Amino acid sequence: MSGGETIWTEDPPFPANAKRSVGDAQLRRNIRKATTAIRRRRAGLVSEMPDWQELRAAGAAIKDEVLLHLDRYLEQFEQAASGRGAQVHWARDAEEANAIVSSLVQQTGEREVIKSKSMTTEEIGLGGALAKHGIEAIETDLAELIVQLGHDRPSHIVVPAIHKNRAEIREIFLREMGDAPPDLSDDPHALAEASRRHLRRKFFEAKVAISGANFAVAETGSLLIAESEGNARMCLTLPQTLISVVGIEKLVPTFRDLEVFLQLLPRSSTGERMNPYNSLWTGVTPGDGPQQVHIVLLDNGRTNALRDRIGRQALRCIRCAACLNVCPVYERAGGHAYDATYPGPIGAILTPQLVGVEHASKLPFASSLCGYCYEVCPVKIDIPTVLVKLRHDSVRAKRHPAEDALFAAAGNAMSGRRRWSAALKLAPLLRLLRHGGPPPLSRWTGVRDLPDPPRQSFRDWWVTEHVQEQPRNRAGGKR
């Protein structure tokens, strides 16, 4: 799904995309360098926490409590936020959310809005939807700005431009950012300074901002954004109107629960003890900050995921991207290969549940099932187990008659000793498939080496060595 679309259209062709990106050595170098650095920082900071496993268990338990009583917590949040002057809107899907946000912006008469980094607004394709109404949304997160100026798509949840190195970013700035200094170098400080100057003007001019949120507190109606640059805080404080699009799974029951997540999130996401900026806001404060605060609570497939006993744990996700940073498949294929808002292991389990497994049937297979993602997940999502379950669902949703016939024949052959012995006699025929074979078998052998079947089966060997030997031995004994 491209960032500009509002609805899911096709089953992402992960194998073809991955094959292409694996051939891009520069891309692989960029991703490996970045993920290795984040992985090391995370490991160092986690090892200094003696109660890390207890924190993970607490994070998982808090999120499970929310999911179990989501209806109650949502109503509590709505009441608390409304009581503090925010207007709460409910959106069943991407189209409804986009319509609500577009209409709210149109009511202000503005044609330009600033936007803080938000995966939820990426998920619904908000930028494209606003553009259809003649409204330009300017990304203010540095990495999102790079992606936007490069007419590109994010490829990582926390570091959306992870696939670009600084030389490529310099080129984008010089080409697309009108006020970039002509002698701009690729020094990270120089690049950050150029974007700071570019964005500062936008911050002071903007009347409307759009944000997401990392957490929503049911008890107080507060929202929280954790970030590194401070750009989201500018969005949250300077404009007159603030519209926050929040997935319904972002709730935590009480303010105190943030204590757990504000330890888990920065260590898992950017490898920091705490995020440089944690911004909390609750409704409207007269004379201070936005005077119009809207919160759009988004479902968009989340209640479908909630129905699934095994799959619902994906809704615990706090979007830290630790699972992406350790995933051998993500490191080699890159985020664009998933062709979805959420790449990597979390994307492989979340996307099929949000859009329906029949529309993302390849993604659950985009994993080696090594289990490293489960090990690092701060809210203990058992990603491998959900992947296996979704693979099962995917096969059931997209049954192939030839595959069905093959497995029926295998089942039949294995159901009796004589039949199985007879089937083994056909094993040498497998040699014919070593270099391909008719579809759909060629799709399997095209990407895997089929081992040469042995000249003799174990059963035949056993009969030769033991059963046929016995009469000779007995005969020898009589002599």
Ligand code: SF4
């Ligand atoms: S699944 Fe776990 S590790 Fe992956 S992004 Fe979500 S919270 Fe982080």
